[in-house]
Amino acid sequence: MNPPASSSTNSSDAKISVRRARFTTKWELIHNQRAQIVEITLANLFPTFTLSKSTSITSNHSISVTGNGIETVRPGSLVRLVPGDQARVDVVVTGTSASNAGKNATVEIRDNQGNIVGSFGGWQISPLVEEWTADADVLEKHEVPTWWKKAKYGIFIHWGVYSHPAFAPNGTYAEWYDWNLHNPPDASSPVWDHHLQTFGPTVVYDDFIPNFTASKFNASAWLDLFDKAGAKYFVFVTKHHDGYALFDTQNTTHRNSVHLGPKRDFLQDLMETAKREKPNMHRGTYYSLPEWFNPDYAKYGFGSWPGGLAHNAFNNSLLEPYTGHLDIDDYIDDLQVPQMLDIALKYDTEIMWCDIGGPNKTLDVSAQFYNHAQNQGRQVTINNRCGAVPDFDTPEYATFGAIQTRDWESNEGMDPFSYGLNKATDPSQYKNATSIIQTLVDIVSKNGNFLLDVGPNAEGEIIAPMANNLLDAGNWLEYSGECVYDTDFWFQSSQDQVENDLNLAPARFTTTPTSLCVIAFNEPSSGKLVIQKRLPILPGDQVFLQHPNATIRGTELEWSVGETGKLTISVTEDQTKDVKNAWAFKIVYAKT
Template sequence: MKQTLSIFCLCLLMACTSKPKQSEKDGFQQKEKFEESWESLQNYEIPQWMKDAKFGIFIHWGPNSVAELHTDWYPRWMYSDKGHINIQTGEIKAGEPHVAYLYHKEKFGDQKEFGYKDLIPMWTMENFNPEEWVSLFKEAGAQYVIPVAEHHDGYALYESSYTRWNSTRIGPNYDVFKALADEIKKQGLIFGASSHLAFNYNYYNQQDYFDTGDPQYADLYAPPHEIGDSVSQEWLADVWWPRTKEIIDKYDPDILWFDFYLDRPEFVPYHKKLAAYYYNSGIERNKDVVLQTKNFNFESYPEGTHMFDLERSKSDKIRKEYWQTDTSIGKNSWYYSKNWIPKSAQELVADLVDIVSKNGCLLLNIGPKKDGTIPEDQKKTLLDIGKWLKVNGESIYGATHWEVFGEGPTKTNTGHLAEIKDKSYTEQDFRFTKNGDNLYAIALVPPTNDIEIKYLNTSNINIKSIALLGYDGKIEFEQSAGKLSIKLPSDAELDYSWVFKIKI
C-alpha cells in the first residue's frame, strides 16, 4: 500500500511539472515569472495570436490635431524659430524658422502668450464615436488596434495620477484611451497602447521668450535644461517610469509599443526592468503580451527578448524573428493635416503582402480630425483593404513565409524612414506565403499579360493545381524546368494584388 501510494504521488508530481499549465484563453501557458536579466528574458516568445494577426490599426490623435497643418511634430516645430531638422529627409535647415512657427504665430498668436498648452483645450472631439471607429477597423480586416496613449508632447490621453496634463482634467474631460480600449476589447479585437513619452524630455525648445521657458509649465514642457542634454535620472524615475507603469496597470494592453528615444543610453537601467514588469503583468492575468520597440540607435533589446518594429520601412529579407512595420496612410503625416498626402489601397495591400512574405505584420496609422471624425478618404482606403482581405485573407491571416519571400526587380529599402526611397512595384514582382498545405503566389500589381514566375519551376516545386482567389474560372498553367507560366484569364475583375492558390 505504501509503495502504491508513493508511485501515485510520483505520477501526480510528474503530471503537475512535466508541462506548463495551459489556460483556456488564447492558448496562454503559465510560466515562471521573468527576472530583470537578459538570460531570463531570452525565454520570452512572441505569442501565436500576434503571429497570426498580420494587420493592425495605429491611431495618432490628440491636441496635435488642432493645428491641422504641420502636425506630426507641431508642438516642437511651433517653437523652432532658429533652425530645424526635416525628419523625413534628415536635412538640417540651420537658422530658418519652421513653417509651423510662422503658421502658429499668425493663426494663434505669439508663442509666449499662446503656446501649445493653450491648444489643448481646443481639442474638442465632439463627434468622437468609439463604437463607429472600431466597427470600421473590423470592416477593414484589422486584428489589433494600438491607440497612442501619450505622445512626445507630454499630454496623456488617459486618466493619469502623475500629470495634470491629461484628457480627464484639461481638454475634453474624458478618458479617451479607456473609451477606445473598452470598445476594442468589446468588439473582440486585440488592444494595444503606444508610448512616445521618452522624447518629451528633449522635445520642446525651452526659451525665456516662449511659454516653454516658464517654470510653472515644466510638468508639460519638461524641467528646464539645455536641449540635447541627457535625460535626467530624476525625470526617468519620477515621470517616465511611473506613467509607463500606470498604462500597464490600469489598462492591461496586450501590446505595448514604444517610440524611439527608449533606446538611448539613459534608459538602459529600465530596459530589462520594463520587459520583466510588463511580461509578468501578462502572466498575472493569464495573457501572453507583446513588447514592441525600434532599437533605433542603440541595441536596447537583444533579439529574442521583444518584437522588433520598423518605422516607415520594411525588411529586405525574411527575418528569423517575427517583426512589424508601422507606417501611416498619410505619406507625409501621422496626425490629421489639411495637406495630408494619402497612400492608395493598392500600395498598402502590396506592402502588406510584401511584409507578410518576410515574416512580418503591418501596423497602419490613421489620423482623425480634432472633432473625432475619421476623414472620408481614410475610411475608403480602410474599407478597400477590408474588401481585399475578405477575398484573400487566407493568404495573410495565420500565414507564414515560405522558403523564399518572392522574386522580381523591385528592391525594398530598409532602415529608419526608408520607405521614401522605395520605388513602385511592377507586374514582375511576386511574393509567396504559406498557410497549411497551400502555397500562395501573389502578384503585387494586377497583371495585364500572361504571368511568368521563375522560382516556381519543376526543379523547386511540383504543382498539382492553381486557383485564383475571387475568380471562379479555371486557371491554365504550364510548368517547366525554367519557370511557371500562368495564362491570364480574360474575365477576371479583381482589385489590387492577385492571389494564386497553389496545391502542391
C-alpha cells in the first residue's frame, strides 16, 4: 500500500490527505444489487494553529473511488476540514469482484466545480464476502452494519422467572437470584437469608415459574415506550443463566414460557409486533450460552457455570429439579446450537447478543446467521460474548475514557446495580434523564453505542419510575437527537471541567458532514458557553441551541473565537432555562 500523498486544492491552500481507504464488508442495495461501502479517512495536514479559511476546506468536496472496474455509485461528501483535523466519509461502489481482490484502487477528491484536487492511489481492494463460511479468517472480516452505527441508542430487557423474587443485595444482580441463593447456601448470603425469611425453606427457584404470569405483558406498549424514549433498537433476553427461555425451544427442552408458566412465545410476540408496528426499530436478542444448573452442562462446566443439578439450598442432601428438562445427548449440539439457529433463522434477530462465552460452535452459527440475513437483504451483527469473531465489544456498567477505534457498546441497567428488577432498590436511585442523556452523549462522542436496560416485573409491566425516566430522556432526544443519531465522533475528543472556571463546562462533540455539535453538561452561565478548543468553526458559520421551542431553536446565536482558539457562544438565561439534561449547540457550516 502506498503511503498517503497530499495535494493542494483549487479552492484554498489547504493540504488534504487520505489517511486510510478501507473496503468494508458493509453494503447497500442499489438496484437490487449489493454495493460496497468504502470508508475513507481524510486529514488536513496543516498544523492546528494555522486555522483559517485559506487553510481549510470550506466548500463541498466529493470523494470517489476508481480503478480496476470500480464504479462509484454514491460519492462521499466533505464540506469542512480544518488544519489538524480528520473526517470519515463513506463511498458506495460497485465492481469490487473477487477477481479484483488485492489490486489497487485510487481515491479521487473533487471540488465543488468538479475539478480533481487530489488523487491518492495504492489502496488495496478487498471485495464483499459472497458467502460466509464457518472459518475464523472469513468471519473475522464481518463488522457492524451501518444502521447499528447510526442508531447509537438501544433498550435492553431483562425479564424472566427472577422477576418474581426480584431481589438482590446492594451492588449485585437480581437476575442472579438462583445462583446467589445457592452460593453460599447459608446465612452469610443475603439472598439465602431473604429467601428463608420471605418464602421459607421448602420453596425452590423453579416454584417461582407459576408466579411469572406475564398477565399484563403488551408488546405494543413496550415498543411504543422504547420509541418515545428515542431508542432505535432493543435487545430482548431470550434465555438467562437459569435456562428458562422466553421462546419456543422445540425439542431441545421444555424449560420455557411456552410449556411452563404463561404458555406464550414472548420472543415471537415482540419480534412480530416490532416488524408490523415499528418497522424502523431494529430487533435484537440476548442469549446465555451456558446454564448454571442444567445437568447436561456439567460436561462443559466452568467457574460460576458448573452445570449439574443444584443441591437444595436448605438441605444439601436433596437435588433440586430442573423443570422442563428433556433427555438429549449433548448440550452444545442438541440445545445451544439449535436454539441459537432458531433465534437467528426463525425469529430473524438482527443482533445476536450472547453472554458469558464458554464452549460453543459460534463459527457454524455465525455463518448461517450472516448468510440467512444476507439472502434476505438484511445486515446483522454479533457481539464479543458469543465466543468467536465478534463485531463489537460490550463493556458492562463501564465506559471508555477516550475514543475507541473498535466498535463498542456500553450496557448497564437503569438500576445502578442490576439488570433484572430489584424491589430492594429505591426508584430514586434509578438513572434519571440527565444521567441517561449525558451517558449516551459521552459514549457516542467516543465512537460507541449505549444499551440501557429495563427490568419489567413478573406481570410484564415496565414500572412507572423506569418508564417515566425513559420518556424524560426521550423528550430531550426529540429536539436534540440530530446531535446524537447518525453522527460521528470528532477526532479532537472532549472538554472536561476545569477547576475554578465555571464557564468552561464539561462538553462532548459529535459531527456530521455539514455540522459539529457541542453538547455541554452544565447550563451555560453568565450569558456564555466557553470551549477551550480550536473547533472547526469559521466566519459565516451559524450556531443554534437545540431547544424544545422551535423559535429559539431557529435563532442564530452570536459567537467569537479568541487568539488562542477559545470559542465563546453568547446565549441568554431565557434561552437556556427550558432545556434540561444537556445543552446541545449545533454549528452549521457556511455553504460556499
